[in-house]
Structure formats: C-alpha cells, structure tokens
Amino acid sequence: MSTRRQVRERVLQALYAQEVSGDSVEHILNTLIRPIFKGEKTYIRFAEKLLLRGLDVREEADALLDKHVQNWEISRLALTDRLVLRMAVAEMIHFDDIPPKVTINEAVDLARIFGSEKSPSFVNGVLDAILNELRETDRLSKKGRGLINTSTKTGE
Template structure:
C-alpha cells in the first residue's frame, strides 16, 4: 500500500526547502530526505518526479507567482509559501492525473500545518487566481482521475 499523498507532499516540501537553503546537489537531498520512500515505488516515484519538475520549471513557476502577488515582494514571501505554491502550480500544469481541487486542498492544508497563521488563506488566494488564468489559457490538461471536478473532457496530451 502506498503512503498517503499528503505525507509524500510533505516530504517533497522538506526536500525542496533543504535544496533552497543548502544548494546541495538535488540527488544528495533526495537520497537523504526521500530515499526511505523507495520501499513504496509509487510514492517515491511521485516524490522524485515532483521535486525534479519543480526545480526544472522553477523560473516559470516563480513568474506565475510574481504575476499574482501585487503589493508583495517575491523574495519577502515566506520560503515555505513559495515552495508550496511552486509545488502546487507544478501539479496543476504537469501532473495530469491529479484533480485541481485535490492540489488546491492539499496546498492549503500543508500551508496551514507548516507555515504562518495566514499562509493558508494567502496560498488559497494566489493558487485560485493562477488556476483561473491557467484554465482560461487552456493550459490545464487533465486525464483519468485528473478530470474530476475540472469540467474538462479527455483530450490528447499536448504541450
């Protein structure tokens, strides 16, 4: 049985936080923070995929965040909030089997558990705005379980 995705996402948050602060090679961080998930290949695969995709798309993800945070300096955002937003936007864009509603709920709960008192509301507001724009731009492509609550019909994957 695989771990609950929440636990895996929390581990991804820890790994990305360590990466952000230490600038150690990502493989070193994966080996030291998420390697115990290897006993559950599905969980480990999801964690590793999400970590690597967030790092690969970091500039794109940060640009999307910057566009939505009027009156805030990006570098002054809580590091945990930035990482949660990056992870969530990455899931929305690149993990076709995860419904947007699940991504949003997980981000809000993780922000509530790991960041400041107001982070859950902040993360919710920013993600909601980004999700609306991504939908309008046709950038949300979901399939299988990811179609739940999107109102989308299954389409071939295009990127």
C-alpha cells in the same frame, strides 16, 4: 504505508533543504526522499517527480506568482509559502492525473502545517488565481473523469 500527503510533506521539506543548502538534487533524493519511502516504489516515483518538477517549474511558477501576488515581491514571501506555491503549480501543470482542487486543498493543508497563520488563505487565493489563468491560457492539461472542471463559473 505512506500516503500522497506524506509524500508532499517530505517533498516540501526536500525543496526547502535544497533551497537553503544548495545541495545537489541527487543528494537530496538519497538523503530525504528514498530512505523514507523505502520499498514503496509508487511513492518514491511520485516524490521524485514532484521534487524534480517543483525545481524545473521554478521560473514559470515565480512568473505566475509575480502576476498574482499583489503589492508584494516574490523574494519577500515566506520561503515555505513560496515553495508550497511552486510545488502546487508543478502539480497543476505536470500531473495530469491530479485534479486541481486536490492540488489546491493539499497546498492549503501544507501551508497550514508549515506556514504562518495567514498562509492557508494566502496560498488558496493565489492558487485560485493561478488556476484561472492556466485555464484561460489553455495550459492546464487534465485527463480522466472528474479531473476537468466543465462548469462555466470560475472557482467551482
């Protein structure tokens, strides 16, 4: 039995493979996603959607990163950190059933596993700033109990 954490780890690896190899998305899905979650349709659908949205949101995510990564060029960020951030932005924007805090916590954990010693705090800070901007610009669409932060303080 798989978990969403395992799906996120595999999708991060698939995003990395696609970025480095330039292979088609279909090839990546057929070699790195579908065989791993064989028979687990819910996880395959989640993985496919997360991978595709992660690729689709690249320009928008990079524009957000550019605003919130101070004194640093996006191209100079570690590739794993950049991909974790893109994937998290995709989740925040396109997965209305996942609370932003869950997305951030999962991204921080992925950064801890795949990034450097400083990656978790870096990813946390950048995603917190992006989340605040998405809220302020009304681009965060979350539905359901516990998915919307109704407090007036930011970062809670």
